[in-house]
Amino acid sequence: MTETRLRTWSHSAAYSLTALVISVLALQNLRYGFYQLFYLALAMTALLLAGLVYTYFCRRHQLSAPGHLIILAGLNSGLVAAVLTMNAPGISHWAMPLLVLNLLILPLRQGLALCALLLLPVIAVTWLGNPVTDAVITSAGLLLLAAVTALYVWHYDHMTQSAQDLAITDPITGAHNARFLDETLQKEISRAIATGHPLSVISLSLDHHDQIRDLHGKRGLNRLLSQITRQLFETIRAGDSLYSLQDSEFFLILPFTPEEGLRVIAERIRRTIAERDWPETGKVSVSLGCTTRGNGDTSTELLRQRATNAMLEARKHGADSAWFTPGEPVRA
Secondary structure, X not given: OOHHHHHHHHHHHHHHHHHHHHHHHHHHHHHOOOHHHHHHHHHHHHHHHHHHHHHHHOHHHHHHOOHHHHHHHHHHHHHHHHHHHOOOOOHHHHHHXXXXXXXXXXXXXXXXXXXXXXXXXXXXXXXXXXXXXXXXXXXXXXXXXXXXXXXXXXXXXXXXXXXXXXXXXXXOOOOEEHHHHHHHHHHHHHHHHHHOOOEEEEEEEEOOHHXXXXXXXXXXXXXXXXXXXXXXXXXXXEOEEEEEEOOOEEEEEEEOOOHHHHHHHHHHHHHHHHHOOEOOOEOOOEEEEEEEOOOOOOOHHHHHHHHHHHHHHHHHOOOOEEEEOOOOXXXX
């Protein structure tokens, strides 16, 4: 199940259960003749059902749907107004399902802010109009519920982010993996087309990696690749991105980089790796294939293939070399 679909189901369930709780409160207040509370609960139930309908219609955009904030702000504002204007016993307990709903539906920061805006007047009225013991119990219950729910949401968000990072990160080097390369490169190509700024890429391969693996084993090769990755991260600029591919190859995306800058960066990378004495393996070298986006490069395949061909051409000219293959000049 995708993250969007999971959030759609959880949002629908949260709205539905909260609407059920509030509708039960509406019936109870109608039964005992508390008509103001009945109408309040009826209005809140209508908003909750509106949230349920909104969730259905925006089911493919749950991660960025702004309407939830508007709906929940209306619910919280209505309850705060009722708490401040009605002298109704037990109305502070109505905040409990809204606290959970705020944190389950909204991003954590927005949910916490809305919960704080709800809790402050509710707790203040509770302390002003109830005995100390009742006020302590009610306040502690509300704060504990908010804290437990927020902790759960934070833990879930943390686990989700960790899973996303693992899905796009190479476990050996820590760089982005090939799965994430095409997506990012296509975005950068589209941005370069829209803005007219240059875009360059580098295909980098470790020379004699088969011999290194034979001499130092797979673990030794993996440690070397990890060390090279850290060195590359220190060498490239902020905004550039690094990807680890199979067969000891890397790929770099360099936005806003013309041919002159690309040649400087490629030479800096080549010299940095060649001049360093690496632990266990000693001196190593890399071959680099460099190219810039041409007028016909509107998708990732051509740009990646030209960079790979340039890297193979660099290998033909011997280890520890860089080769530049230009693309078709971009017409303004």
